[in-house]
Amino acid sequence: MLESFLLILLLGFFVGQITRRLKIPALVGMILVGIILGSQVTNLISPDVLAASASWRSLAVMVILMKAGLGLDREKLVQQGTVALRLGFLPAACEALVISLAAIWIFKFDFPTGLLLGCVIGAESPAVIVPGMLRLKSLGWGVTKGIPDAILTGSALSDVLLLLVFSLLLNFLAQGSTSTVTLPFGITLSAIQLLPIQIIYQIVLGVVFGFLTARLLVVLLAKQNWTQNAVQDTLVAASLALLLVVLAEKFPFFSGYLAVMATGFFLIELDAPLARRLRSGFDSLWVVAEIILFVLLGASIQLQVLEKTLLPGLVILAIGTLIGRVLGWYLSTLGSNWKWRERLFLLPGNSAKATVQAAIGAIPLAQGIQGGETILAIAALSILVTAPLGAWAIPTFAPKLLERGEVDPTKVAIARRIxxxxxxxxxxxxxxxxxxxxxxxxxxxxxxxxxxxxxxxxxxxxxxxxxxxxxxxxxxxxxxxxxxxxxxxxxxxxxxxxxxxxxxxxxxxxxxxxxxxxxxxxxxxxxxxxxxxxxxxxxx
Structure with a gap:
């Protein structure tokens, strides 16, 4: 296992730096390393490491979402509140629906299976979007209107929606029917009727748990001084944030990832100096977490399933993005102060897929659902196509489509050689x-x-x-x-x-x-x- 991590870290880092010097996003090199080291090619990564890859991905996503929360700006969120909320639901929902209809036509799926594919593909990747948006905030692109903040918040909310619908469809396709829940006073609701309530309480409880965790961190780290340096501050904060993710998996009553993001956001409001120290610590953690995340992501991609679905899969991805997401983006920004160029930026800035697809893409096949192999293939294809494309397109098109504003150093770390x-x-x-x-x-x-x-x-x-x-x-x-x-x-x-x-x-x-x-x-x-x-x- 130790040898596997040495290969992951060293090769992931150096190949990532080589691709960066070639003006290609570093994650492209890391994913390629994962593919080469994985079972598809050289099989040099230990099976124990691959078996635990889901846990390692959860750890890495926790780090990047904490970074996202520590970079949010309350004033900008208030300014773009309705846009952020709509971005959290409409693009993902429209893409999932359009993909489901296209899958019925292309793959002859029934509607529930097509919608299951839409939920897998429609989820956005925080591992690609969050670093890109934080980079834009540090450079000032789009900050005047809070465009990066709206995209960050919307991407977290959309994953809550799609994962809930995914679970509902999975149970329906596996069992042939939806379960019912009896509420007090004899009220009986089906799982579909209960879905809006689940979405609301997952979001609300996620925000509440994030606030409580932020308060606890302020008490432990700032008021009672249980730590002696910034490294210990980061260790305690990362452990509590990871605890939120673990608890959400054991007790799925709240969104763990949203709670982590809310923790970072409330830390800024409750204790800005502590948030600044933690921001620096999580920046350092992400250097390692990014390599592990994308190398294991590459190792988990099953290339052999792409043979029969390559061309139809590309068509599905194009239809979902260019029709479904574009419609969702239009509805999300309707009536806002966004210019057409800023709306157009959502195409490169809000489309990348990676972590969610790697986490849930193989579940339908594992549960014996018809069409599961096709769903897995398109999930793998979406990672290979949209993750590198999104990582390249965000910094490339931001200067062309967004206006540059004044950077707020209290909300984002500014990289500067002194x-x-x-x-x-x-x-x-x-x-x-x-x-x-x-x-x-x-x-x-x-x-x-x-x-x-x-x-x-x-x-x-x-x-x-x-x-x-x-x-x-x-x-x-x-x-x-x-x-x-x-x-x-x-x-x-x-x-x-x-x-x-x-x-x-x-x-x-x-x-x-x-x-x-x-x-x-x-x-x-x-x-x-x-x-x-x-x-x-x-x-x-």
Missing amino acids: VLLAAVDTSPLASQVLTKAADLARRTDGEVIVLHVIRTTDPPAVEYLQAQSRKFLADIRYKFITVTGSVPEEIVRVAQDYRVADIVMGKRGHQPWNEVLLGSVSQAVLESSSIPVILVGDFR
């Missing part, structure tokens, strides 16, 4: 400047540009500064450069060229503070630089 400029001269203050720059670089995992502006040629002084840099920046990536010219102008120019976050420099001499800036290099840099300047020295 570079600091340490401006040093031959005075004793050089060691203080380097010490301060090193301290800031360690806190931010940043890099340092050490700049010395030469006014008079003095090779021993330059060698001394280089030695000081090696001493104080021994564990920091840095670059030592020398230039000639006006000191203030060169400091500002180099800072702009390297796009540094801060300039660290010393004050001139040891005059009182009210005399330090007058006529000094510090004053000139402060007046001409738009980049923050940190002065170090003895200000007594």
Whole structure:
């Protein structure tokens, strides 16, 4: 088993990076690794690992949905509330219905079996959509109208609907009839009549459990301080979130995945600093979870079932997306402030399939339902086609179809390489400047540009500064450069060229503070630089 995980992590990571460098989504490489390592080709993944793949997928989906919840914006959800709700039901329902009708025509299915296929194919993949939407939020695409938030919320709700209908149809096709439930006062309802009530209480209880879990995390991690660092915060939060998923599987009265997403959302509202720490922790968890998820996803795809259904399957997917989903998207955004370009973005942004299809695609065949092999084949085909296509299309078409707005750093992690400029001269203050720059670089995992502006040629002084840099920046990536010219102008120019976050420099001499800036290099840099300047020295 250990050897299998080594292969999954190492090959999944490096092949993913190779495909990324080829401008192809990394998940394409990971899925290919899974196909090659799986039982279809080399059979190098342990059967024990494959048998537990559903649990590993649940763990990975929990991580990405927690990331989604920690990235939601309440104001944007209020602004786009009705659109988000409609996106949660109408596109998935329309796609499922259109696919069911197409399956009757193409595969000669009866309506319940066709609708079962529609429920399998209509579910959206959080593993593809969530990272894509969070990436757009970090870059500002569509954030003014809350388009990524609406898509994130809608994708979570749609899976609740389709999984409930899937379970209902599965029981009907296996047993030949639907069960009935007797409520208090002698009211008897069929499973179909009970379905709207089930959808409502699964969503409501999911939100309630998410709120309670968020409150518990705030008490444990922020108020009672049971943890000592961000890693422990993430461990506790991930464990409780996974507990929600496990409880939902044992007691299917609420949506576990929706509860996880709600937990992240309520954490932002209850304790934003804690949410920021957890956001960073779950970003790190996703690096590993993504590899495991997509490699095992590839390993679970049964290629041999695609032979007879490749062309009809592609037709079914095209009909479901271009007719069913387009109709659902139109109805979802009807009467909203979305422009036609933003509505068109839903085609690449809200169509990917992967995790749900891998989880439930084989169930009809396992239960002996007629047409189960065809359902499994089209589920596998939907993963191979739409997951890579969606991962590529989201970042490709967002700049063309969405408007760019201001990024809210309190709702999403902004990836930025921190570079600091340490401006040093031959005075004793050089060691203080380097010490301060090193301290800031360690806190931010940043890099340092050490700049010395030469006014008079003095090779021993330059060698001394280089030695000081090696001493104080021994564990920091840095670059030592020398230039000639006006000191203030060169400091500002180099800072702009390297796009540094801060300039660290010393004050001139040891005059009182009210005399330090007058006529000094510090004053000139402060007046001409738009980049923050940190002065170090003895200000007594």
